[in-house]
Amino acid sequence: MSKVVIVGGGFGGLNAAKALGGSRHDVWLIDKTNHHLFQPLLYQVASAALSPGDIAVPIREILSPYENITVLMGEVTAIDKQKRIVVLKNGDCIGFDYLILSVGARHSYFGKDEWEQYAPGLKTLSDALKIRERILISFEKAERCDSITEAKQYLNFVIVGGGPTGAEMAGAIAEIAYETMLKNFRRIDVTKTKIYLVEGSPHILPVYPESLSIKAEQYLDHFGVKVITGKRVTNISSQGVEVEGNLIPAHNILWAAGNQAAPLLKTLECPLDKQGRAQVESDLSIPDHPHIFVIGDAACAIDKKGKPLPALAPVAVQQGRYVAKLIRKELPKSARPPFSYLDKGTMATIGKTKAIGTFGQIKFHGFLAWLAWCFVHILYLIGFRNRIIVLGQWLFSYFTSKRGVRLVYRSVDEEFPTKR
Amino acid sequence: MSKVVIVGGGFGGLNAAKALGGSRHDVWLIDKTNHHLFQPLLYQVASAALSPGDIAVPIREILSPYENITVLMGEVTAIDKQKRIVVLKNGDCIGFDYLILSVGARHSYFGKDEWEQYAPGLKTLSDALKIRERILISFEKAERCDSITEAKQYLNFVIVGGGPTGAEMAGAIAEIAYETMLKNFRRIDVTKTKIYLVEGSPHILPVYPESLSIKAEQYLDHFGVKVITGKRVTNISSQGVEVEGNLIPAHNILWAAGNQAAPLLKTLECPLDKQGRAQVESDLSIPDHPHIFVIGDAACAIDKKGKPLPALAPVAVQQGRYVAKLIRKELPKSARPPFSYLDKGTMATIGKTKAIGTFGQIKFHGFLAWLAWCFVHILYLIGFRNRIIVLGQWLFSYFTSKRGVRLVYRSVDEEFPTKR
Numbered sequence: 001m002s003k004v005v006i007v008g009g010g011f012g013g014l015n016a017a018k019a020l021g022g023s024r025h026d027v028w029l030i031d032k033t034n035h036h037l038f039q040p041l042l043y044q045v046a047s048a049a050l051s052p053g054d055i056a057v058p059i060r061e062i063l064s065p066y067e068n069i070t071v072l073m074g075e076v077t078a079i080d081k082q083k084r085i086v087v088l089k090n091g092d093c094i095g096f097d098y099l100i101l102s103v104g105a106r107h108s109y110f111g112k113d114e115w116e117q118y119a120p121g122l123k124t125l126s127d128a129l130k131i132r133e134r135i136l137i138s139f140e141k142a143e144r145c146d147s148i149t150e151a152k153q154y155l156n157f158v159i160v161g162g163g164p165t166g167a168e169m170a171g172a173i174a175e176i177a178y179e180t181m182l183k184n185f186r187r188i189d190v191t192k193t194k195i196y197l198v199e200g201s202p203h204i205l206p207v208y209p210e211s212l213s214i215k216a217e218q219y220l221d222h223f224g225v226k227v228i229t230g231k232r233v234t235n236i237s238s239q240g241v242e243v244e245g246n247l248i249p250a251h252n253i254l255w256a257a258g259n260q261a262a263p264l265l266k267t268l269e270c271p272l273d274k275q276g277r278a279q280v281e282s283d284l285s286i287p288d289h290p291h292i293f294v295i296g297d298a299a300c301a302i303d304k305k306g307k308p309l310p311a312l313a314p315v316a317v318q319q320g321r322y323v324a325k326l327i328r329k330e331l332p333k334s335a336r337p338p339f340s341y342l343d344k345g346t347m348a349t350i351g352k353t354k355a356i357g358t359f360g361q362i363k364f365h366g367f368l369a370w371l372a373w374c375f376v377h378i379l380y381l382i383g384f385r386n387r388i389i390v391l392g393q394w395l396f397s398y399f400t401s402k403r404g405v406r407l408v409y410r411s412v413d414e415e416f417p418t419k420r
Numbered sequence: 421m422s423k424v425v426i427v428g429g430g431f432g433g434l435n436a437a438k439a440l441g442g443s444r445h446d447v448w449l450i451d452k453t454n455h456h457l458f459q460p461l462l463y464q465v466a467s468a469a470l471s472p473g474d475i476a477v478p479i480r481e482i483l484s485p486y487e488n489i490t491v492l493m494g495e496v497t498a499i500d501k502q503k504r505i506v507v508l509k510n511g512d513c514i515g516f517d518y519l520i521l522s523v524g525a526r527h528s529y530f531g532k533d534e535w536e537q538y539a540p541g542l543k544t545l546s547d548a549l550k551i552r553e554r555i556l557i558s559f560e561k562a563e564r565c566d567s568i569t570e571a572k573q574y575l576n577f578v579i580v581g582g583g584p585t586g587a588e589m590a591g592a593i594a595e596i597a598y599e600t601m602l603k604n605f606r607r608i609d610v611t612k613t614k615i616y617l618v619e620g621s622p623h624i625l626p627v628y629p630e631s632l633s634i635k636a637e638q639y640l641d642h643f644g645v646k647v648i649t650g651k652r653v654t655n656i657s658s659q660g661v662e663v664e665g666n667l668i669p670a671h672n673i674l675w676a677a678g679n680q681a682a683p684l685l686k687t688l689e690c691p692l693d694k695q696g697r698a699q700v701e702s703d704l705s706i707p708d709h710p711h712i713f714v715i716g717d718a719a720c721a722i723d724k725k726g727k728p729l730p731a732l733a734p735v736a737v738q739q740g741r742y743v744a745k746l747i748r749k750e751l752p753k754s755a756r757p758p759f760s761y762l763d764k765g766t767m768a769t770i771g772k773t774k775a776i777g778t779f780g781q782i783k784f785h786g787f788l789a790w791l792a793w794c795f796v797h798i799l800y801l802i803g804f805r806n807r808i809i810v811l812g813q814w815l816f817s818y819f820t821s822k823r824g825v826r827l828v829y830r831s832v833d834e835e836f837p838t839k840r
Contacts, residue, residue: 034560034828051471053825060604061826070606073560073832089833092564126829140454140493144512184480186490385816385824389809396805404805405473406481408454409546412493413509 001026002097004327005086007076007264009036009059012102012296012316019324021066028094030072030086034058037125038381040313041390043165045128047172048136048403052125054390057383076103078267081289098291098327101265102320105275105297105311108260115236119253122165129409131254135173136408138252139181142188144412155193156250158241160233161257162199162206164348167216169254170197171351174223179352179401195225196250198243200232200257205348205356207310212356215365219350233257259311261298268292273300273308282338284323290333293326295319301339309341313380318342347373352398421446422517424747425506427496427684429456429479432522432716432736439744441486448514450492450506454478457545458801460733461810463585465548467592468556468823472545474810477803496523498687501709518711518747521685522740525695525717525731528680535656539673542585549829551674555593556828558672559601562608564832575613576670578661580653581677582619582626584768587636589674590617591771594643599772599821615645616670618663620652620677625768625776627730632776635785639770653677679731681718688712693720693728702758704743710753713746715739721759729761733800738762767793772818 002025006013009031020027035056044050060071075089079101085093107121120130135157142154157173159166177193184190197204197220203213204220204227217227228243235242240249261276270286271279278286278294280301285293295301296316301309309315322339347357347369355369364372374394381387393404422445426433429451440447455476464470480491495509499521505513527541540550555577562574577593579586597613604610617624617640623633624640624647637647648663655662660669681696690706691699697720698706704713704721715721716736721729729735742759767777767789775790777783784792794814801807813824 032831034556034826051473051825052827053471056827058604058826061822064603067606071604072564073557073828074564075831075833089831090564125827129829136454137493144492144494144510183484184478184491186487385813385820385822388812388816389824392808392812393805396808400805402481402805404809405471406454406478407472407476407545408493409549411452411495411509413495 002327002330003095004028004098004100005030005094005096006100006102007031007086008102008104008296008298009033010039010102010104010296010316011313012320013100014059014062015317015320016100016102016295016324017063017069018066019321020327021063021069023068023328025068025327027066027069028072029059029063029069030074030076030088030094031059032073032075033124034060034073036062036382038386039123040377041381042122042125042128043168043172045125045405046122046131047169047176048132048406049172049397050390050393051405052129054386054393055381056125057386062382076264079264081268081292099293100320100323101268101278101292101294101298102296102316103262103264103298105259105261105277107255108258108275109255110258112236115255118236118238119160119241119255121255122169132405133408133410134252135176136406137410137412139185139188139190140408140412143185145188148188148192151188152192153249153251155188155190156240156248157193157195157252157254158248158250159195159197159254159256160236160241161255162197162201162204162227162229163256164205166197166199166254166256167204167220167348167350169256170195170220170225171223171349174220174225175352175401176403178224180403196228196241196248197225198228198231198233198241200230202230204229207346208348208356208358209363212358212363212365216348216350216356219354223351259297265294265298268294275300283326283333283336284319284339285333293323295323303341312346314344315341347376349373352401422747422750423515424448424518424520425450425514425516426520426522427451427506428522428524428716428718429453430459430522430524430716430736431733432740433520434479434482435737435740436520436522436715436744437483437489438486439741440747441483441489443488443748445488445747447486447489448492449479449483449489450494450496450508450514451479452493452495453544454480454493455545456482456802458806459543460797461801462542462545462548463588463592465545465825466542466551467589467596468552468826469592469817470810470813471825472549474806474813475801476545477806482802496684499684501688501712519713520740520743521688521698521712521714521718522716522736523682523684523718525679525681525697527675528678528695529675530678532656535675538656538658539580539661539675541675542589552825553828553830554672555596556826557830557832559605559608559610560828560832563605565608568608568612571608572612573669573671575608575610576660576668577613577615577672577674578668578670579615579617579674579676580656580661581675582617582621582624582647582649583676584625586617586619586674586676587624587640587768587770589676590615590640590645591643591769594640594645595772595821596823598644600823616648616661616668617645618648618651618653618661620650622650624649627766628768628776628778629783632778632783632785636768636770636776639774643771679717685714685718688714695720703746703753703756704739704759705753713743715743723761732766734764735761767796769793
């Protein structure tokens with residue numbers, strides 16, 4: 001019986017744990033939070049469509065059927081490869097025979113950390129609640145202004161980064177401004193809201209085929225979003241966002257541009273790529289330590305063509321299951337088949353009724369793509385209850401254009417917190 | 421056309437606004453938050469059964485059909501009776517012809533404000549989320565302990581005050597410990613959880629007939645709650661709760677004992693009772709100012725028998741509608757009929773399947789009373805979507821004993837905040 005410690009209960013860690021459930025191993029899963037988060041729908045919490053509880057399930061609830069798995073809530077601050085222990089923030093040490101690190105990534109500001117206070121990123125439920133609050137309070141502040149000039153600054157939204165999160169948030173904010181809020185205000189005209197999506201590459205959603213990216217830009221344009229491509233953000237301040245020298249005045253800025261793997265990986269003392277991800281070998285273990293694996297967004301794994309695998313949920317899920325299998329069989333390094341990612345396609349949704357996607361060589365877009373997106377996301381959501389509730393909320397939003405969770409907990413007079 | 425300012429979007433203020441909707445008056449509703457909160461179900465958010473969004477609806481969404489109503493998010497810090505203005509925290513002044521104050525109450529610690537850091541009260545969504553977090557983190561901390569002696573302190577729960585909130589929370593925590601969490605932990609035995617409900621009166625739920633209070637105590641006892649009545653809490657500290665000198669060691673203490681009306685009423689400079697409520701006249705206006713009304717938990721209104729009306733949602737609802745009617749008709753003080761409360765009965769739920777209630781002279785209790793409680797609360801919940809979702813969550817909880825929203829946003833290593 002080996003002791004397996006898994007750090008992180010995201011897609012990678014959770015699936016590794018489930019695949020080790022019922023085995024003869026003593027499995028410990030440690031996570032900073034108490035819940036598994038269905039990150040692909042996080043932007044819907046940030047845009048007031050879903051409640052945090054709809055897309056998050058307690059990890060110990062999911063793993064309760066497996067008696068060989070112990071779940072601990074705690075933060076791992078260091079790893080000692082030689083002693084084979086992980087160290088928790090409260091000083092506790094937990095030994096391991098095998099270690100699976102699935103610690104994910106946070107947003108990175110390319111060295112401009114001072115931008116964070118003005119442009120929060122979206123990775124956790126707390127991030128999402130903060131962003132939701134900023135969006136909603138902005139409209140409230142605008143309603144309190146005495147002139148439209150004064151109100152304007154609160155009605156400008158800038159999203160930096162045209163990846164899936166950026167595109168999804170832009171579409172969602174457009175829906176809030178131009179549909180949900182339409183009859184809710186008396187003093188401001190919410191249709192004066194301006195939403196900018198800024199992307200440095202020639203097109204948004206650059207991982208998709210160009211024709212689909214162009215389609216997505218057209219959809220966003222149709223929903224009222226101003227898409228700015230091929231231009232770089234040069235500064236972010238309390239005044240707004242500077243795009244190659246031109247200031248867009250805004251209080252609502254969302255960062256969806258860069259990722260950086262969790263800092264814990266530095267304590268591993270193994271080769272990291274420039275995003276801070278561990279450069280793993282073909283079996284996802286780190287060099288010279290065949291019993292330590294890194295998976296998901298924290299790993300830089302190379303596919304057969306020599307390219308790094310994308311930071312997507314299905315990659316993490318498959319990696320978690322793969323590593324669990326190696327451990328169940330206790331295969332020595334030499335006997336391990338290399339990990340190989342089976343790409344089942346990817347999708348991104350744009351606004352309320354459109355999506356784009358690829359499935360092998362097939363490209364699709366439009367309303368049917370959006371229905372497929374809904375179906376796939378409901379299907380992969382964990383827990384019967386969450387599926388029903390999310391489906392119910394979506395049907396409600398689809399037919400009413402209302403958003404179910406427009407809550408603000410802070411006072412409108414408080415300044416936005418400057419640090420997370 | 422008169423200008424009517426309503427402060428507070430709770431049961432009283434919201435119903436006053438709705439009853440003034442479509443009138444020729446210019447109505448302004450000002451609230452600190454952006455949502456109307458269905459407070460009778462707040463304990464279900466604190467006990468992880470419902471999401472905040474399930475019991476809260478944006479005020480401006482509810483009032484959007486009425487074009488004569490403007491909703492402002494802001495905090496009123498003072499009232500000038502002579503100039504007929506309310507002053508907002510940001511310095512804005514809003515004039516009024518009529519003023520309706522529906523500003524509610526917060527919990528009071530009978531002068532022992534230092535107890536608050538150890539024993540938070542339950543009035544707002546932020547309170548509920550804080551309490552939910554404390555309850556859930558306690559079990560997490562217990563699971564990290566190396567001995568049962570150490571873990572015990574985290575498995576003791578003390579609720580101070582045996583009114584409806586106290587009784588409901590005690591039942592809910594019992595359900596969490598003895599049913600929901602049963603198979604979720606490996607190192608601690610959650611059935612070792614102890615829940616104490618301390619009430620100074622001879623019986624809990626003292627506003628109910630004694631036979632029903634005794635029934636409620638029996639239900640709680642059956643669910644595993646230790647009910648301590650006729651004894652006073654003499655101290656609360658980081659060690660736990662002292663009940664007439666005997667210490668119950670606990671980290672989880674909930675305050676459900678006293679209320680104090682909102683401090684804003686002091687700026688009214690009118691007679692207040694010892695709970696800080698405005699002593700209103702028979703038309704709910706304050707002495708010498710027939711155009712200023714105080715309703716709901718902020719008012720001490722006297723019924724026909726000379727007793728103050730209880731702090732209940734139906735009282736506030738009826739008062740809001742009554743005041744709106746006076747204003748619509750612009751009745752002079754002399755022509756106003758006195759407010760009279762129509763008591764449709766009250767109910768309190770105990771644990772998952774029991775409730776007690778009165779309806780005129782009729783007393784009822786047990787499972788059918790609980791079904792009636794569910795029915796009435798679904799009925800009065802605002803918004804079609806919320807009704808469906810809450811009903812869905814209840815059915816799910818009833819059949820699975822699971823709780824849908826067991827989320828913690830903080831780190832388990834942070835100390836509990838000492839001040840709200």
